[in-house]
Amino acid sequence: xxxxxxxxxxxxxxxxxxxxxxxxxxxxxxxxxxxxxxxxxxxxxxxxxxxxxxxxxxxxxxx
Numbered sequence: 001x002x003x004x005x006x007x008x009x010x011x012x013x014x015x016x017x018x019x020x021x022x023x024x025x026x027x028x029x030x031x032x033x034x035x036x037x038x039x040x041x042x043x044x045x046x047x048x049x050x051x052x053x054x055x056x057x058x059x060x061x062x063x
Contacts, residue, residue: 001020005013021027037045 001017003013003017003020
């Protein structure tokens with residue numbers, strides 16, 4: 001990933017970097033890896049996330 005700094009505007013470059021990291025899910029991944037997650041908990045979380053994604057997709061299709 002590459003971010004170009006224009007006119008020595010580091011604040012703007014940091015904002016762009018944060019947005020890109022947010023879109024790729026890096027922050028979420030870091031949060032999940034801070035502590036150990038049991039395999040059964042991981043399975044339950046992934047299942048609930050999948051259900052949430054499907055419901056969101058269904059809502060979009062209804063519109």
